[in-house]
Every structure is written in structure tokens, then in C-alpha cells.
Amino acid sequence: MDTNDVKISTKDVQVYYGDNHAIKDVSVEIEDKTVTAFIGPSGCGKSTFLRCINRMNDTIDVCRVKGDIRIDSEDIYDPKVDPVQLRAKVGMVFQKPNPFPKSIYDNVAYGPRIHGLAKNKADLDDIVENALRRGAIWDEVKDRLQAPGTGLSGGQQQRLCIARAVATEPEVLLMDEPCSALDPIATAQVEELIDELRKNYSVVIVTHSMQQAARVSQKTAFFHLGNLVEYGETSTIFTNPVDPRTESYITGRIG
Amino acid sequence: MPFTWLVLIILTIAAFGYVMGRKRALQSAGGDRRNLHSLPVYYGANVAIWAIVPAAAVLVVWMLAQPFFVNSRVLATLPDTLVSEGNSIGLVMSDVRRVADGLDVAVQQGAMSRAEATSISTETSDVRERLGEVGVALGSAVSPEVLSGAQRYRTLNATGSVIMTVIVLLIAFGGAGYAYSRSNADFRARNTVERGILALLIAAASMAILTTIGILFALLFNTIEFFKLYPAADFFFGTKWAPSFSGRGGASDLGVLSLLWGTFYISFIALLVAVPIGLFSAIYLSEYAGPRVRSIAKPLIEILAGIPTIVYGLFALLTVGPLLVSMFGKDTVGWMQGGTAVMTAGLVMGIMLIPFVSSLSDDIINAVPQAMRDGSYGLGATKSETIRQVILPAALPGIVGAILLAASRAIGETMIVVLGAGAAARLSMNPFDAMTTITAKIVSQLTGDADFASPEALVAFALGMTLFVLTLGLNVFALYIVRKYREQYD
Structure with a gap:
């Protein structure tokens, strides 16, 4: 496997929900143009850690983040950094498909519009088409761009959400269990899409399915009780784990 | 026997029956409640239940039916001459009832013996004077026909009451006895009581619906x-509101348009105040305020909804009106003649409506799923962009x-208008003019001393009907929209 540049680097990250110490001393280096999977049992903190990378945890009052998180060597928790600007650079796809109650076109155009990415209407049309193509949903919706996004099927909605995230030209794409609400066919489509996206982005995906992690990712991080237990090449983690807890989890004895 | 006594006796039978029924059921199970x-x-x-319900039902029906029965029987005995002397049947009957009531009072106070009340006649004594002594004033001397009618009325009523008491008590005893005889270990009392409770709930619900229909x-x-009495076209399309105050003259102008205009104008200004303030405070409370601020501010805003409207009216009359006059009155721009104006009532009504808008909007904004907000924040939108472009469109219906x-509250509001907007019906564009609304005019038409059969008084019902149709339409439309919205997220 070829080695890529480090895109995201974290050092001694701690997250507290009120008095609850949810993430303990997590240090990890995530590479560019790579799919990195976070696996671990429920409540182990993998989603929380994911939400630190685009500062989504700022919207939760009781949540405090300590430590050092850098994207392209820039500290994203620096007071000079605008979290709103950061989130345009670090796109996010959620567990449940959440299209806005707007047309398919307006859903995708939402980000480019608020960030002023398009020069004119024709430019915006191009951006929307490109995003929908990269979301692998263009052929299904090109004839009904003005139909409501909520009227699509679950799998289509999730791909629409991915297209929506891609439309703002992010550098990193965070995915929080993107397939947990989808059926196997839709899951396969989304997984194929993730593999495509790797060409342009650094993708971080949280998943409960170890098969999915093995299928789509090149690197895997195993979280347990708020600790990062093991991080390395996906093939190594699944065939020859170093830590006994990792082995217990992937063989189904804990979790 | 007085009515209260009858009710007390039925309740006693029920209480006694309760104890006995319980005891008998336990006995039949050999004293072990597990066998029941x-x-x-x-x-x-x-x-x-068996003691009370059938007896109470008969009691209610009897009390509704007896006056009709007695009236028709008394009416049949009255000579036709009495009615045809330019009197209506209703007036004669009210004379009869008044004399009968007078005799009752006289007997009660001891001014007349029971026997005397039934035998007294206009030939031997002056009934009007005798009744006057006990405080019952009659308009004219009592004619012999009316007196005998009144005596007959009394006898019929007395007999009716006695029969009713006996029958109702018999039914109460019979019901209790029937249920008592069935109280044994195998009887499914639980299911019967369940049905009784169901019937009670249905009765309560239908009472509310029947009242509305009534x-x-x-x-x-x-x-x-x-x-x-008054042409409908003139009512609906007349622009002039000028009821004659004699109550008998036919020269009244009863056009609803100037009142409708006043109603809509005041409501419009009220909504102009209430909607932005209410909506913005709802957005602040649901999206920006922390839990501490919210827990204090929300109840405080809702206190506004608990203030009686007459207090708002006083506020309009004594505070807002003079304040507006000092701002827009003769001393400055001269738009406003007096303290009572559309603006005064509209502003105060708007304040009253703030909690309606803010409380409902707050609930609706909170019902927008968190996933929508996350999606928008995740794309790099700020809070106000998220609210403007995602939350408000989703919550708009x-x-x-x-x-x-x-709005339907505003249209139906009365006291603030009476005190704040004046009483002059007027078609004017100037919001600083005094105007009036449908509700305020209903009050003034019915509190006067106009004859109740005159168009000047009856117009109140036509106004009420107009208002009813307006607010009902708005409410149905509002509920339709709210319901349609709810289906999106459930």
C-alpha cells in the first residue's frame, strides 16, 4: 500500500460530557486520500471523536474538548479558527439520511449558496450536477431535480446527503454510520461510492459492521471504553491484531 | 318534598346499596375475596350505579317534561277570549305563572294558608293587594280566569312533584334491589362497572358537542x-351602522361592512405586533436560549396569556391611549383625536396575542428534528442561516x-375593543381613528333596553353568526394546516 500525507493529526484528545470522561488520550494520524474506519462497541466514543474533527460537538452545551487536533498542521481548536468555516472544509454525513424538506436541487445547492461558491445560476447548475454525479445518484434524479428530497428512498436519500456534503468541496469527509439505516443493496451502493470518493478526499467512517470496515477501509482504528486501543492497516487489524481486546472484538467475544 | 331531599335519599340508597352489595358478594364467596x-x-x-343512574335519568327527563305538560293542561282550561284580546299566549301564561309563584310565596311566608291559596277567589278578596303585601308586585288586577288558571297550575305541579318523587324513589330502590340480587361470586361486576364508566365518559363528551350544536x-x-325583519342584502352590503335608539322605529341602518372593516383592521394591527414579536421570541427561546433562561422566560411570556382581557382593556384605556395621543395627537402631528383608536386596541391586543404565537411556534420549532439542524451545521451554515433556510421552512405550515x-382569537376579542377602540362604526383608513368591531356592537345592542323582538336587538344574533362563521372557518383552516404538517415527521 502506498503511503499518503498525513491529513488529520490528533494528540492527547480528551472529551468530557459534563463529568463523564468520554474520550481518553486519543492520538491518531489520519492520511489523505485514504478511507479510515473507526470500529468499536456502542458507547466507546468513536462517534464523539468523529464529531471533534469538524467541531460538531460545539453545538452540545455540556461537551468540552481538550488536546490538539490539526488538519494540514493547523490547530482547528485555535480561537482564530471559525468553526462554521471549518465545517465547510470538513463535510459530514449522518447516521440517518437527513435531507432538508426542500427540492433535490436545493438540497445540493444549499452549501454552495451559503458559501457563495457559484458565480451565477449556470455555475450553480454545474456544481449541483457534479456533486450529484459524484454522489452516484445523478442518473436517478436528473429528471426530477425539483422533486422534494424527502420523497426519495432511504438509500437514495443517503447518497443525496453525500452529494450535498461533496458540493461544498470539502477536503475531509466524515461519515457517522452512513449505512446503518439502509438495506443491503443501498449499503453496497454507498460503499462503492465511498471507494470512489477516496480518490479526492480523506474519508473517515464510523461503522458497527466489521465486514464493512474490512471492505471499504485501508486503515482501521479500534476504540474501546473511550480509549484508542489499536490503529493500523485494516488487513493487519483484522488478521493479526496486536491487542487481545481487538482480537476479542473482531472475533465477537466482546462488544 | 324538596328536590335536595330527593337527591339525598337517592344517594343514601346508593351508599347503603354499596355496603350491602359488597357484603353479599363476599358472603357468597364464603368470605374469601379470592373466590370472587x-x-x-x-x-x-x-x-x-344501579341505584343512581336509572333514577337520575328518570328524574331529569321528568323535570324537563313536567313544565310542558302542565303548561298545555293549564292552557287548555283558559278561555279563548283571554288570549284573543290582543294578548299573546306567552304573555297570558307568564301572568298565570307569576300569580302561581306569588301564591307559593304567600303560603311560604305564612300570609296565606294552604287551603286559602287553593280556594281564594277574585270575588271575595283583592288578590293583587294580598300578593303585594308579601312582596309580589303584579302589573294589573288579577282576572278570575288567570287566578283559576294559576290555582290549577299549582295543583298540577304539586301532584306532578309527588308522583315524580314516588316513581323516582321506587326506581332507585328497584335498581339497587335488582343489582343486589345479582351480587354473587360469579357475577362479572368489574365488566359492568367498566361499561358504566364508558357510558359516563360518552355522556360527558356528547354534552359538550350537544351544547355547541344548541x-x-x-x-x-x-x-x-x-x-x-331586515333585508339580508342591506345587512351584508350596507356600509352604514346607525341603529335607531327608540327600539321601535324602522329607520335603523344595520350594515355589517363598517363593523367587519373595524374587526379586520384591529386584528390586522394586532397580528402585525404579535407575529414578529411572538415568532422571534419563539426562535430565541427554542434555538438560542440556554435551559436556565428558557425555564424562566417561557413561563413569564405565558403569563401574558393568563391576564384577563378586561385588564388589557384598562391598560389600553389608561396607558396606551394617552401615550399615543401624546405622540400623535394635536400637539405634534395631529393624526389622533382621542385616546380610543384602532391603533390603541390593536397594539394592546397584539401584546395579548404574543404568547399564543410564541408558545405554539416554540413547540413547532422544537418538533423539527435535530437531524435537520445537524445536517445544516455540518455543511458549514451559521445558526441564523440554519433557522432561516431549514428550520423555518420546515416549521412554516x-x-x-x-x-x-x-387571528381567530383577535377577531373574537371584545373587552379590549370596547375600552380601547371606541364605539363609533366607521369606514376609515386612518389607524388613529376610533372604530369598532362586531363583538363590541353585539354587547351594545343587547345591553340596551330595546325590545327583544326588534331588528335592533336581533341583529346581534346575525352579527354573532357572522363572527362564528369567520372564526370557525379560520380555526378549521388552521387545524387543517397544523395536521397536514404533523404528518410529515410522525
Whole structure:
């Protein structure tokens, strides 16, 4: 496997929900143009850690983040950094498909519009088409761009959400269990899409399915009780784990 | 026997039946409650229900029917001459009832013996004077026909009451006895009581619905009566509101348009105040405020909804009106002549409506799923962009529903208008002129001393009907929109 540049680097990250110490001393280096999977049992903190990378945890009052998180060597928790600007650079796809109650076109155009990415209407049309193509949903919706996004099927909605995230030209794409609400066919489509996206982005995906992690990712991080237990090449983690807890989890004895 | 006594006796029978039924059921199970089908209380309750419900039903029906029966019997004995002397049947009957009531009072106070009350005649004594002594004033001397009618009325009523008491008590005893005889271990008392409770709930629900229908019909019949006396076209399309105050003259102008205009103008200004303030405070409370601020501010805003409207009216009359006059009155721009104006009432009504808009909008904004917010924040939108472009469009149908409900409140509001907007019906564009609304005019038409059969009084029902149709329409429309919205997320 070829080695890529480090895109995201974290050092001694701690997250507290009120008095609850949810993430303990997590240090990890995530590479560019790579799919990195976070696996671990429920409540182990993998989603929380994911939400630190685009500062989504700022919207939760009781949540405090300590430590050092850098994207392209820039500290994203620096007071000079605008979290709103950061989130345009670090796109996010959620567990449940959440299209806005707007047309398919307006859903995708939402980000480019608020960030002023398009020069004119024709430019915006191009951006929307490109995003929908990269979301692998263009052929299904090109004839009904003005139909409501909520009227699509679950799998289509999730791909629409991915297209929506891609439309703002992010550098990193965070995915929080993107397939947990989808059926196997839709899951396969989304997984194929993730593999495509790797060409342009650094993708971080949280998943409960170890098969999915093995299928789509090149690197895997195993979280347990708020600790990062093991991080390395996906093939190594699944065939020859170093830590006994990792082995217990992937063989189904804990979790 | 007085009515209260009858009710007390029925309740006593029920209480006694409760104890007995419970005891008998326990006995039949050999004193072991585990052998009973239901808990012992159900057997007691079953007997009590059987004692009360049939007896009470008969009591109510009898009390509704007896006056009709007595009236028609008394009426049949009255000579036709009495009625045809330019009097209506209703007037004669009210004379009869008044004399009969007078005799009752006289007997009660001891000024007349029971026998005397039934035998007294206009030939031997002056009934009007005798009744006057006990405080019952009669308009004219009592004619012999009316007196005998009144005596007959009394006898019939007295007999009716006695028969009613006996029958009702028999039914109460019979019901209790029947249920008591069935109280044994195998009887499914629990199921019977359950059915009784169901019947009680249905009765309560239908009472509310029947009352609504009753009000609607009362309005409808009087409105039809009004349109017989006054042309409907003049009412609906007349721009002039000038009822004659004699109550008898036919020269009244009763056009609804100037009142409708006043109603809509004041409501419009009220909504102009309430909608932005209410909506913005709802957005602040649901999206920006922390839990501490929210827990204090929300109840404080809702206190506004608990203030009686007459207090708002005082506020309009004594504070807002003079304040507006000092701002827009003769001393400055001269737009405003007096303290009572559309603006005064509209502003104060708007304050009253703030909690309606804010409370409902707050609930609706909170019902927008968190996933929508996350999606928008995740794309790098700020809070206000998220609210403007995602949350408000998603919540819009519900907010429109809230505004329509507030509008129907505004249209039906009375006291603030009476005190704040004046009483002059006027078609004017100037919001600083005094105007009046439908509701305020209903009050003034019915509190005067106009003859109740005149168009000047009956117009109140036509106005009420207009208002009813307006607010009902708005409410139905609002509920339709709110319901349509709800289906999106459930």
C-alpha cells in the first residue's frame, strides 16, 4: 500500500460530557486520500471523536474538548479558527439520511449558496450536477431535480446527503454510520461510492459492521471504553491484531 | 318534598346499596375475596350505579317534561277570549305563572294558608293587594280566569312533584334491589362497572358537542328571525351602522361592512405586533436560549396569556391611549383625536396575542428534528442561516396554523375593543381613528333596553353568526394546516 500525507493529526484528545470522561488520550494520524474506519462497541466514543474533527460537538452545551487536533498542521481548536468555516472544509454525513424538506436541487445547492461558491445560476447548475454525479445518484434524479428530497428512498436519500456534503468541496469527509439505516443493496451502493470518493478526499467512517470496515477501509482504528486501543492497516487489524481486546472484538467475544 | 331531599335519599340508597352489595358478594364467596370474579368494591359500585343512574335519568327527563305538560293542561282550561284580546299566549301564561309563584310565596311566608291559596277567589278578596303585601308586585288586577288558571297550575305541579318523587324513589330502590340480587361470586361486576364508566365518559363528551350544536341553532333561528325583519342584502352590503335608539322605529341602518372593516383592521394591527414579536421570541427561546433562561422566560411570556382581557382593556384605556395621543395627537402631528383608536386596541391586543404565537411556534420549532439542524451545521451554515433556510421552512405550515389561531382569537376579542377602540362604526383608513368591531356592537345592542323582538336587538344574533362563521372557518383552516404538517415527521 502506498503511503499518503498525513491529513488529520490528533494528540492527547480528551472529551468530557459534563463529568463523564468520554474520550481518553486519543492520538491518531489520519492520511489523505485514504478511507479510515473507526470500529468499536456502542458507547466507546468513536462517534464523539468523529464529531471533534469538524467541531460538531460545539453545538452540545455540556461537551468540552481538550488536546490538539490539526488538519494540514493547523490547530482547528485555535480561537482564530471559525468553526462554521471549518465545517465547510470538513463535510459530514449522518447516521440517518437527513435531507432538508426542500427540492433535490436545493438540497445540493444549499452549501454552495451559503458559501457563495457559484458565480451565477449556470455555475450553480454545474456544481449541483457534479456533486450529484459524484454522489452516484445523478442518473436517478436528473429528471426530477425539483422533486422534494424527502420523497426519495432511504438509500437514495443517503447518497443525496453525500452529494450535498461533496458540493461544498470539502477536503475531509466524515461519515457517522452512513449505512446503518439502509438495506443491503443501498449499503453496497454507498460503499462503492465511498471507494470512489477516496480518490479526492480523506474519508473517515464510523461503522458497527466489521465486514464493512474490512471492505471499504485501508486503515482501521479500534476504540474501546473511550480509549484508542489499536490503529493500523485494516488487513493487519483484522488478521493479526496486536491487542487481545481487538482480537476479542473482531472475533465477537466482546462488544 | 324538596328536590335536595330527593337527591339525598337517592344517594343514601346508593351508599347503603354499596355496603350491602359488597357484603353479599363476599358472603357468597364464603368470605374469601379470592373466590370472587371481581374485587369486592366492584360489587358495591355496581349496586350504587344501579341505584343512581336509572333514577337520575328518570328524574331529569321528568323535570324537563313536567313544565310542558302542565303548561298545555293549564292552557287548555283558559278561555279563548283571554288570549284573543290582543294578548299573546306567552304573555297570558307568564301572568298565570307569576300569580302561581306569588301564591307559593304567600303560603311560604305564612300570609296565606294552604287551603286559602287553593280556594281564594277574585270575588271575595283583592288578590293583587294580598300578593303585594308579601312582596309580589303584579302589573294589573288579577282576572278570575288567570287566578283559576294559576290555582290549577299549582295543583298540577304539586301532584306532578309527588308522583315524580314516588316513581323516582321506587326506581332507585328497584335498581339497587335488582343489582343486589345479582351480587354473587360469579357475577362479572368489574365488566359492568367498566361499561358504566364508558357510558359516563360518552355522556360527558356528547354534552359538550350537544351544547355547541344548541348554541349554533339558537344563533341560527334568531338570525333567520332577523332576516325576516331586515333585508339580508342591506345587512351584508350596507356600509352604514346607525341603529335607531327608540327600539321601535324602522329607520335603523344595520350594515355589517363598517363593523367587519373595524374587526379586520384591529386584528390586522394586532397580528402585525404579535407575529414578529411572538415568532422571534419563539426562535430565541427554542434555538438560542440556554435551559436556565428558557425555564424562566417561557413561563413569564405565558403569563401574558393568563391576564384577563378586561385588564388589557384598562391598560389600553389608561396607558396606551394617552401615550399615543401624546405622540400623535394635536400637539405634534395631529393624526389622533382621542385616546380610543384602532391603533390603541390593536397594539394592546397584539401584546395579548404574543404568547399564543410564541408558545405554539416554540413547540413547532422544537418538533423539527435535530437531524435537520445537524445536517445544516455540518455543511458549514451559521445558526441564523440554519433557522432561516431549514428550520423555518420546515416549521412554516405549523407557524401559519399558530398565526391563524391567534387571528381567530383577535377577531373574537371584545373587552379590549370596547375600552380601547371606541364605539363609533366607521369606514376609515386612518389607524388613529376610533372604530369598532362586531363583538363590541353585539354587547351594545343587547345591553340596551330595546325590545327583544326588534331588528335592533336581533341583529346581534346575525352579527354573532357572522363572527362564528369567520372564526370557525379560520380555526378549521388552521387545524387543517397544523395536521397536514404533523404528518410529515410522525
